[in-house]
Amino acid sequence: MDDRERRWSEWMRAGLAGDSAAYEGLLREIAPALRAVVRRRLAGYGAATAETEDIVQETLLAVHLKRHTWRPDSPLAPWLWTVARNKLVDHLRQRGRRVHVPIEDFAELIPAEPERPGTDAAEVERHLSRLPEKQRAVLSAIAVDGNSIGDTAARMGMTPGAVRVTLHRAFATLSARLRSET
Amino acid sequence: MKTDELIRGLARDERAGRAPETLLALLLPAGLLVSVLLFAGALHLRPELSRMLAEPRVLLKIGVSFALGAAACVLALRLCRPGADPRPAVALMLVPPVLLAAGVAGEMLVTPASGWMTALVGRNPRACLTFIPLLAAPLLVAALLALRQGAPANPARAGAVAGLMAAGFGASLYALHCPDDSPLFVLTWYSGATLIVTGLGAVLGRRVLAW
Numbered sequence: 001m002d003d004r005e006r007r008w009s010e011w012m013r014a015g016l017a018g019d020s021a022a023y024e025g026l027l028r029e030i031a032p033a034l035r036a037v038v039r040r041r042l043a044g045y046g047a048a049t050a051e052t053e054d055i056v057q058e059t060l061l062a063v064h065l066k067r068h069t070w071r072p073d074s075p076l077a078p079w080l081w082t083v084a085r086n087k088l089v090d091h092l093r094q095r096g097r098r099v100h101v102p103i104e105d106f107a108e109l110i111p112a113e114p115e116r117p118g119t120d121a122a123e124v125e126r127h128l129s130r131l132p133e134k135q136r137a138v139l140s141a142i143a144v145d146g147n148s149i150g151d152t153a154a155r156m157g158m159t160p161g162a163v164r165v166t167l168h169r170a171f172a173t174l175s176a177r178l179r180s181e182t
Numbered sequence: 183m184k185t186d187e188l189i190r191g192l193a194r195d196e197r198a199g200r201a202p203e204t205l206l207a208l209l210l211p212a213g214l215l216v217s218v219l220l221f222a223g224a225l226h227l228r229p230e231l232s233r234m235l236a237e238p239r240v241l242l243k244i245g246v247s248f249a250l251g252a253a254a255c256v257l258a259l260r261l262c263r264p265g266a267d268p269r270p271a272v273a274l275m276l277v278p279p280v281l282l283a284a285g286v287a288g289e290m291l292v293t294p295a296s297g298w299m300t301a302l303v304g305r306n307p308r309a310c311l312t313f314i315p316l317l318a319a320p321l322l323v324a325a326l327l328a329l330r331q332g333a334p335a336n337p338a339r340a341g342a343v344a345g346l347m348a349a350g351f352g353a354s355l356y357a358l359h360c361p362d363d364s365p366l367f368v369l370t371w372y373s374g375a376t377l378i379v380t381g382l383g384a385v386l387g388r389r390v391l392a393w
Contacts, residue, residue, distance in 0.1 A: 016198065024193035031185055057188055064192045066333040066393065068199045069263050082264035086335050128183055143191025144183055168197040179392060
């Protein structure tokens with residue numbers, strides 16, 4: 001386990017304990033690592049790398065929604081690469097491509113270069129626009145506009161608790177719809 | 183929504199799910215309670231159960247079933263945890279068939295071949311095929327609800343293992359009623375009932391355990 005992986009595990013532990021800054025730092029650091037692996041795998045299968053950002057976002061959603069399945073006493077990296085591999089396989093399968101992706105391909109250490117997304121996550125965007133109105137509004141206010149839970153609650157006439165519930169539901173709905181798409 | 187924006191949103195969502203283990207520890211006893219009520223409503227404990235529990239063939243029947251439930255429980259939880267190595271749990275799954283095979287071998291050594299077929303067919307194979315799946319059903323529901331919190335690489339497989347768990351515990355319960363004690367009967371009909379529940383678990387798991 002190298003320093004980066006040790007840091008990831010620490011950040012996830014802190015995140016699960018309620019440190020959202022550490023958690024955000026973790027997601028910001030794993031995103032480019034995921035992007036690099038996914039792009040390389042897609043290119044390896046001769047699949048369009050235009051779908052990279054969709055798969056990165058689907059994986060981040062899965063990491064978030066399933067983070068309680070990670071054991072805090074184990075290293076984060078094997079868990080993360082398994083989630084990433086499963087999301088890539090699901091994504092390709094839904095599009096009729098049967099692939100065998102050995103987990104070893106994900107476990108390689110890639111330098112986390114400050115790579116920028118080349119394209120938008122078109123599918124995520126499409127499903128986002130079809131979310132129930134309230135979920136879409138809350139998600140957009142917090143993620144896209146960068147408002148706090150409190151500001152969003154005041155602006156939308158909701159309690160902060162209701163905003164939190166709606167935000168979580170929005171992510172769960174988005175993830176479920178991305179998964180069931182054929 | 184750019185990836186940076188998604189991350190900002192995710193970091194503000196502090197609600198997390200519960201570990202499948204935690205949920206299973208709550209739901210499995212609830213499922214078991216329903217199964218026990220079904221048992222009480224439809225079946226009865228076999229006569230002289232306490233004396234029968236000293237009988238090796240009765241112990242084997244209950245032991246094999248319970249071992250299957252327990253091993254499948256461990257494996258199902260492993261399969262729902264990304265990156266966890268399932269191999270030790272898979273090895274554990276070998277215990278029930280090995281126990282049963284030993285029992286069948288013993289039975290064939292101590293009883294004459296002319297009685298094997300009668301023992302295999304037993305008194306009530308249909309009840310076995312009906313009641314084991316029935317008693318397993320509440321346990322399967324409980325297991326699938328708990329495992330929904332997990333992230334299995336293969337949802338159908340995880341569902342099948344949940345089915346094995348439910349069938350194992352359901353059969354342990356049914357064994358308290360079942361009058362047929364031959365390991366040959368267990369091999370045939372308990373396995374048949376287990377197969378039904380396992381198939382059901384796979385079909386349901388494919389749908390409800392996808393994430």
